[in-house]
Amino acid sequence: MQSVEVDQAVLDGLRARALNMRRHMVRMARGPGQGYLGQGLAIADALAALYFHEMRWSPADLQREGRDRFILSTGHYSIALWAVLAEAGVIPLTELNTYGASDSRLAMSTLDTSPGVEMIGGSLGQGLGQAIGMAMGERMRGTNARMFCELSDGELQEGATWEAAMAASHFGLDNLVALIDCNGIQADGPIVLDMEPIREKWSAFGWQTEEIDGNDMGSVVAALARCRSRRQKPHAIILRTKPGCGIRSLEVREKSHFIRVDSTEWDLLAAELNQEAAQ
Amino acid sequence: MGLDEQGGPRPTMDAPFGVALTELGTSRPNIIGLTADLGKYTDIHPFRDAHPNRFFNVGMAEQNLVAIAAGLARTGFVPFATTYGVFATRRAYDFVAIACAHARANVKIIAGLPGLTTGYGGTHQATEDTGLMCMVPDLVVIDPCDATETMAATRAIADYQGPVYMRLLRGKVPIVFESTCNFEIGKARLLLSGTDVGIVSTGLMTERALDAAMQLRKKGLSVGVLHVPTLKPLDTTAITEFASSVRSVVSAENHVVRGGLATMIAETLFRARLQVPLKSVGLPDRFLECGVVAVLQERYGLSTDRLMAEVESAAR
Numbered sequence: 001m002q003s004v005e006v007d008q009a010v011l012d013g014l015r016a017r018a019l020n021m022r023r024h025m026v027r028m029a030r031g032p033g034q035g036y037l038g039q040g041l042a043i044a045d046a047l048a049a050l051y052f053h054e055m056r057w058s059p060a061d062l063q064r065e066g067r068d069r070f071i072l073s074t075g076h077y078s079i080a081l082w083a084v085l086a087e088a089g090v091i092p093l094t095e096l097n098t099y100g101a102s103d104s105r106l107a108m109s110t111l112d113t114s115p116g117v118e119m120i121g122g123s124l125g126q127g128l129g130q131a132i133g134m135a136m137g138e139r140m141r142g143t144n145a146r147m148f149c150e151l152s153d154g155e156l157q158e159g160a161t162w163e164a165a166m167a168a169s170h171f172g173l174d175n176l177v178a179l180i181d182c183n184g185i186q187a188d189g190p191i192v193l194d195m196e197p198i199r200e201k202w203s204a205f206g207w208q209t210e211e212i213d214g215n216d217m218g219s220v221v222a223a224l225a226r227c228r229s230r231r232q233k234p235h236a237i238i239l240r241t242k243p244g245c246g247i248r249s250l251e252v253r254e255k256s257h258f259i260r261v262d263s264t265e266w267d268l269l270a271a272e273l274n275q276e277a278a279q
Numbered sequence: 280m281g282l283d284e285q286g287g288p289r290p291t292m293d294a295p296f297g298v299a300l301t302e303l304g305t306s307r308p309n310i311i312g313l314t315a316d317l318g319k320y321t322d323i324h325p326f327r328d329a330h331p332n333r334f335f336n337v338g339m340a341e342q343n344l345v346a347i348a349a350g351l352a353r354t355g356f357v358p359f360a361t362t363y364g365v366f367a368t369r370r371a372y373d374f375v376a377i378a379c380a381h382a383r384a385n386v387k388i389i390a391g392l393p394g395l396t397t398g399y400g401g402t403h404q405a406t407e408d409t410g411l412m413c414m415v416p417d418l419v420v421i422d423p424c425d426a427t428e429t430m431a432a433t434r435a436i437a438d439y440q441g442p443v444y445m446r447l448l449r450g451k452v453p454i455v456f457e458s459t460c461n462f463e464i465g466k467a468r469l470l471l472s473g474t475d476v477g478i479v480s481t482g483l484m485t486e487r488a489l490d491a492a493m494q495l496r497k498k499g500l501s502v503g504v505l506h507v508p509t510l511k512p513l514d515t516t517a518i519t520e521f522a523s524s525v526r527s528v529v530s531a532e533n534h535v536v537r538g539g540l541a542t543m544i545a546e547t548l549f550r551a552r553l554q555v556p557l558k559s560v561g562l563p564d565r566f567l568e569c570g571v572v573a574v575l576q577e578r579y580g581l582s583t584d585r586l587m588a589e590v591e592s593a594a595r
């Protein structure tokens with residue numbers, strides 16, 4: 001594996017971004033008192049690395065032609081997307097309080113009408129195929145744009161995921177990066193159908209793969225850098241992430257797909273986040 | 280999850296489907312429980328706890344859920360497979376049509392979040408599910424009204440030999456009917472007779488139809504209610520008879536009107552050469568928003584108040 005030197009100052013900057021994003025997420029979930037906070041906190045580091053380091057995109061023009069795209073397949077992770085867009089200045093911080101409210105743009109699951117959404121999520125297993133279509137389209141148009149598609153360990157159980165996995169390598173889509181968030185939980189609790197060995201499965205399907213700690217910024221940045229190689233193979237990064245990462249009491253809590261927190265607890269969670277950041 | 284609720288001031292019962300299935304499982308060792316990573320959310324957990332050896336979570340894989348159920352049926356078991364209505368229909372349609380219906384496999388598909396019962400948005404609101412399922416040959420399609428009927432229907436479809444699609448009311452489900460609700464597959468039930476306006480309703484809209492009718496009676500309007508829990512096979516005789524006894528008909532369903540009960544009633548009346556005005560209460564031909572269920576139901580006319588207003592205008 002090619003080793004990548006990453007500037008310490010860059011990493012520190014990205015860590016600060018991820019911490020801010022986690023704060024935004026606590027603020028969002030606090031509104032309705034619930035939400036997909038566990039998933040959001042877990043994927044925060046990868047999204048910070050993508051949006052503030054790896055991807056070529058413009059906060060001022062989200063629809064810019066030839067942009068790199070982040071495709072969030074699991075619509076219910078929307079809280080993380082709203083957080084990164086707020087951190088980039090696309091979504092006003094005051095709007096974060098509307099997360100999950102009737103007719104808010106910041107729905108608990110992505111909508112076509114929300115800012116920065118490349119596809120409507122929510123019906124799981126539909127993302128990777130669409131990312132392949134986008135990767136093929138950009139390649140035919142001759143742009144250098146790359147597609148970064150998030151998908152979850154639960155989504156690995158959908159047949160459509162593997163139909164897409166076959167197609168991506170068949171079409172040699174080296175402008176496609178799948179970020180597979182393996183947080184170990186799904187709707188009914190801890191993974192109900194064993195998907196291991198995940199990396200070997202993707203390798204066998206013809207993908208360039210690596211497996212990293214998805215909450216270690218250095219590893220995430222380095223892995224993304226290695227995905228710049230264009231060898232006619234799609235890239236898959238298996239991100240091992242911790243649900244609730246950054247807030248210890250959520251990390252140790254019963255592994256929960258949907259988090260509800262009492263109104264009195266929010267200040268404690270916010271304080272924990274700051275405390276861990278200080279360490 | 281978290282955005283779903285069923286309102287109503289009536290007493291409720293917890294997980295009526297799960298309770299009924301668990302009881303059935305005790306007396307009948309061939310009953311199997313299946314889910315696709317939505318066990319907690321489709322009330323099948325009591326069955327899982329009582330009969331762990333006959334419960335399988337196949338992971339989030341709805342096509343395979345239906346295929347496995349069909350295979351189990353071929354070995355003499357009676358699988359009850361749960362997921363949300365959107366995924367049982369939109370994702371697994373071909374499997375339902377061929378592995379279950381074409382094969383006449385003894386599979387029971389139990390579909391959560393029917394119509395507009397979640398504020399989660401278009402990806403989770405099964406607004407056209409019974410329409411799609413009614414178009415599949417040889418499939419029985421049921422939309423129960425309350426906890427009592429959900430339990431009765433669960434027992435009835437277990438006894439019935441053949442593929443069934445049933446909508447699921449989950450969690451705390453209102454109790455509208457007495458325990459002797461006389462559910463029978465393929466039969467509509469006259470709940471109230473009236474002469475001015477007749478409401479033909481299915482699913483949870485029947486609860487609202489009863490409330491609307493009682494309130495309008497106080498205003499001197501004679502309103503009847505015909506409850507149609509089985510959408511396929513449709514009780515066309517009961518619908519025609521009921522429609523002949525009133526001046527005007529209002530259909531009410533938690534489903535898109537086009538391709539739903541309203542369309543089926545219109546066809547039935549037309550074929551019977553019965554000329555009676557028909558108004559319909561139900562969902563529009565579009566994807567709906569996210570938000571609070573009660574707010575959305577009011578917006579789309581599913582509330583008792585909105586239904587009353589339709590019935591009153593039908594009486595004019």
Ligand SMILES: Cc1ncc(C[n+]2csc(CCOP(=O)(O)OP(=O)(O)O)c2C)c(N)n1
Nearest residue numbers: 122123124152153154185186187257316339
């Ligand atoms: C096709 C489809 N089936 C079922 C669901 C219901 N559902 C929503 S999230 C989820 C769990 C999916 O697993 P994963 O994304 O790994 O869960 P998480 O890590 O968010 O707990 C399920 C079954 C869905 N949204 N789409």
